[in-house]
Amino acid sequence: xxxxxxxxxxxxxxxxxxxSLKCEQHLGHNAMYWYKQSAKKPLELMFVYNFKEQTENxxxxxxxxxxxxxxxxxFLHLHTLQPEDSALYLCASSQDRVEQYFGPxxxxxxx
Amino acid sequence: xxxxxxxxxxLVVHEGDTVTLNCSYEVTNFRSLLWYxxxxxxxxxxxxxxxxxxxxxxxxxxxxLDKKELFSILNITATQTGDSAxxxxxxxxxxxxxxxxxxxxxxxxxx
Numbered sequence: 001x002x003x004x005x006x007x008x009x010x011x012x013x014x015x016x017x018x019x020s021l022k023c024e025q026h027l028g029h030n031a032m033y034w035y036k037q038s039a040k041k042p043l044e045l046m047f048v049y050n051f052k053e054q055t056e057n058x059x060x061x062x063x064x065x066x067x068x069x070x071x072x073x074x075f076l077h078l079h080t081l082q083p084e085d086s087a088l089y090l091c092a093s094s095q096d097r098v099e100q101y102f103g104p105x106x107x108x109x110x111x
Numbered sequence: 112x113x114x115x116x117x118x119x120x121x122l123v124v125h126e127g128d129t130v131t132l133n134c135s136y137e138v139t140n141f142r143s144l145l146w147y148x149x150x151x152x153x154x155x156x157x158x159x160x161x162x163x164x165x166x167x168x169x170x171x172x173x174x175x176l177d178k179k180e181l182f183s184i185l186n187i188t189a190t191q192t193g194d195s196a197x198x199x200x201x202x203x204x205x206x207x208x209x210x211x212x213x214x215x216x217x218x219x220x221x222x
Contacts, residue, residue, distance in 0.1 A: 004153070042115070043154075043199065043212035056209060090153060099145055100210060102153035 003027065004103035006091050012109045013081065021076040021106045023091030030095060032074040034066060037088040037105070049074060081110045113138040115213035117200050123219045128190050132216045134200030135182040144176055144183050145210065147199040154199055157185070190220045 004025045013019050025032060034046040048056035049068040063085075065077040074091055086109045092100040114137045124130055136144065143161045147154035158167045160176035160183060167174050171190075176183045187194055197217050201210040 040214075042214045043201075043210075045209055045211075048209060099156045099159050101156065102147075104152045 004091060004093055004101055006089075006103035006106050008106060009104060010107045010109075012111060013078070014111055015081060015083070017081075018077070018079040020078065021089055021091075021108075023074040023076075023103055025072055025074075025091075025093035025101075025103075027093055027101060028095070029093035029101075030071055031093060032068060032071070033092040033094075033100060034074065034076050035090040035092065035102075037090055039087075043090070046076075078108075081108075083110050086110045113202065113204065113211040115200055115202055115211050117198075117213035117216050119216060120214070121217040121219070123221065124190055125221050126191055128220075129186065129188045130190060130218060132185040132187075132198050132200075132218070133182060134184070134213055136200075136202045136211075136213075137181065138202045138204050138211065140205040141178065142203045142205050145201045145203070146174055146183070146185050147201065149197045149199055149215070150195075157198075187218075190218075192220050192222055194218060195220045 007022045030051050032049045036044045036046055046060045047066045063080050067075040088105045088107050090105045091103040094100040116135050118133045143159050145159045146157040148157055158174045163176055163178040171188045174185045195218060197215040199215045200213045203210050
């Protein structure tokens with residue numbers, strides 16, 4: 001397994017469901033990120049973790065809850081989402097402050 | 112607030128054409144500018160630019176940064192259908208690990 005992996009690749013959930021997105025990086029990086037990509041909008045940074053510590057939270061609603069148990073794994077816990085949360089959720093990792101490497105993303109649809 | 116603007120929004124060319132994609136930015140304490148290519152999945156890293164006037168080249172792709180005028184261009188020569196993608200520009204600052212992305216340029220190369 002190489003690079004950055006994300007599961008599931010596709011997820012359909014109702015507004016009352018609870019689900020989690022998983023990201024794993026095999027690059028030995030020390031920083032991990034969650035981004036949201038909606039149609040016709042730039043990539044939006046949601047959360048940044050450095051050495052398992054959250055360093056950025058870009059005013060993300062509390063229905064999104066990140067978890068970083070170690071430097072290789074990152075989760076995004078979802079609950080009571082809204083239809084406008086439907087988007088592609090991308091995970092990325094980097095070593096210090098160099099370029100970020102992205103996972104394939106989870107395509108989320110909230111019904 | 113950091114800002115990245117890409118132009119054009121979309122572009123249609125024929126194989127063999129040369130294209131130039133533009134990225135202008137406003138960022139406090141600029142550190143680097145990055146170009147990514149995004150097809151149907153994760154953005155893949157192309158270039159990172161930190162110094163003005165030094166061209167980075169990879170095959171038919173090249174990029175250059177102008178820190179005085181606050182912009183970068185990405186050139187693709189002898190385009191091929193496989194170059195069809197969204198090209199993303201992002202900037203980072205000394206403030207942290209965050210990348211601010213532009214809205215992307217959607218390039219379509221027709222046979």
